[in-house]
Amino acid sequence: MFNNPELRRQMWIELTPNRLVMMPLTLGAIFFLSYFAEEPMRMLTTLSLIAFGIIVLLWGTKLAFESVISEVNEKTWHSQRMTPISPLDMIIGKLFGSTIYTWYGAAISSATALISIIYLDDIESFKIFLILLFLGLLIHSFSFLSSLVVIRRNNGREKISYNGGIFIIAGVLIPWLMGAIPSMIFGYRSGHAEIGWYSLDFLPEDFMIFALIFFLIWSYIGAYRNMKTEFQMANGPFVWTGFMISLMLFLSGLIADNMNDDLYARILSCCYLSYFIAIAAAYMMAFSEPKDIVEFRRMINLMKHRQWKAFGEAIPLWLISLGFCLMLCLILLIATPFYSPLDRVIKSKQLPVLYPLNCLFFVIRDLSLLIYVNLKGESQRRADLATLVYLMIIYGLIPAIIGLAGFEELVPVFLPLPDAGIINGTMPIMIQSGAMAWLMCRRWAVNNNQAFKGQAFL
Known part of the structure; x- marks a missing residue:
């Protein structure tokens, strides 16, 4: 990893002697405030976790988003793509190199937090630390992935204007949403209820960690896929197909555990949820992907000449999502006459048989x-x-x-x-x-x- 030339370049830029000294001095002064509290170790835990969140979720997210876009605006990105460095090494260098200083501060904060957590034997604070850690990795990866999407849409035609404030706001809102949304949906308070996922039961904070790891893995896969596109390498349809299927299965697990319905009703409810996930993905990717007539013409020619491998590499992701919509719509058209998920909300009232078809026509x-x-x-x-x-x-x-x-x-x-x-x-x-x-x-x-x-x- 440290043989990565891009990572070493970023480390030389970011980790200057002055910055290496200033970070521990600043954090040490902040942590010293806990000495005056009634419970110093508990206050130290709180301050270190807050410092970790601010450094990683706010500052680090902005740096991760700007890492490649700044190179594009400075006209140096094209020359970097021509180097023999691999897409994986470029991701490691850009994503972790640009944020290396924030992770330096996060390492100091996390070490302080872990010492105080071990001293207090506070498992709840340790789970909060894990949530902040995985959430930081996820937001960094997602912001980096978003920057690659913006670059691909722009296609080098103009200077990219960006506002890091959006991602700073996201760094504040996402942690709140991660706690607020499950609370509104499941009506629980931490430690007093469990979340059912298929046949497994999770404490809310445990399920949050599980969900963060799931999305973190896919965000890194997505970043790698988009970096391959930047390097003019082919991407097949299987990664996006796998993501769609896994996302549908993951979210369906939240309603598949409802024992108030029979098995058929639960399966059909999962199909409806998967259908709306596919619709949302089709819209999202249609607006985020390039829509170039030259690429459309190339894709059609490949299909006419039955070059299916090349066609699979050229097909846009929104079209794959639309294919999921078609398949799930057909399943729902067959199954809806026998059961409608609306029965669970409004008794004695069902969704029309043709409602899935109506939604498909709107799409x-x-x-x-x-x-x-x-x-x-x-x-x-x-x-x-x-x-x-x-x-x-x-x-x-x-x-x-x-x-x-x-x-x-x-x-x-x-x-x-x-x-x-x-x-x-x-x-x-x-x-x-x-x-x-x-x-x-x-x-x-x-x-x-x-x-x-x-x-x-x-």
Whole structure:
């Protein structure tokens, strides 16, 4: 690891003698305040954990996000990619090298915290330390992954403007959400209830550690995958497929343990949850991935020539997610007539049989609109922002106007409501998605014709 040239370069930059001296002096002065408390060792534990959180979650997150983007803006990233360093070594060098000074401070804080925790024999504080540690690693990895996505979207066309304040806010909010969201969902207080995951029971803090490790592993895999893309290396569809399946299984475990339902009901509830996960993934990846007509044309040519390996390497991740949507929609269309998860919330009321199909048509319409706007040839950022504005109008403004005008029965035309019927739900969105897909294909054909004419002229 220490033979990594990028890591050594970052260490020489970050670990200057002055900084190496200032960090322990500053932290030592802060920890000395615990001497004046009524319970010095307990106060020392609290101060060291707070210092660890501030250094890692706030400062370190900002540095991790800026590590590659600063190189792109300074026009040095391209030359670094041309070096013989591997994607894995580059991730280690950039992710841990840029944050090495914060981890130096975190090591001092964690050593102090562990000494006081061992002295007090405080297992709860030790679990808090583990949560902060894994949470810091996760946020660093996720912010680094986000920076690679931003770079890929930009494609070197312009200087990337970034605001580290967003990630500072995330460093404050995420720890709160990690405790607040489970509390709201499961209605527990730490140490007084257990979380069921399949047939296993976890204390809340233990499950939090388990969940952080799960997402941490996948965030590092995602960062490695995106770094390979930056190095012009091929990525197959199997990593994203594995992530989607594992995420569905992981989250489904939270509702699969409900013994109030029979086995069939629990399985179908998990299918509904997986379906909405696939829909969310399709939207998220469609907006985050590049939508270049050249890449679309290449993918179609590979499919026509039955070059399936190369096609699998070229297929966008949102299309894989859409494939999951299609498969799960088919399963739900077959199974929904026999059971509906809405029975658990509203007795004697079920989801319509065609509701999964309605949701799928909404997804197809929105993704067709997104690609249609991107095929116009403007910058991807402008096209994505324009699409978001259109979707806000479609999902927000128009239904609000219709509802206030007293035509509530027409609202399902623009919103995927569970109580929509065939006339006011399925047929209108089927027409909308078909029309939008036709417009997208028409613009695609026009762009292709223009490209062929240009090639003929040359």
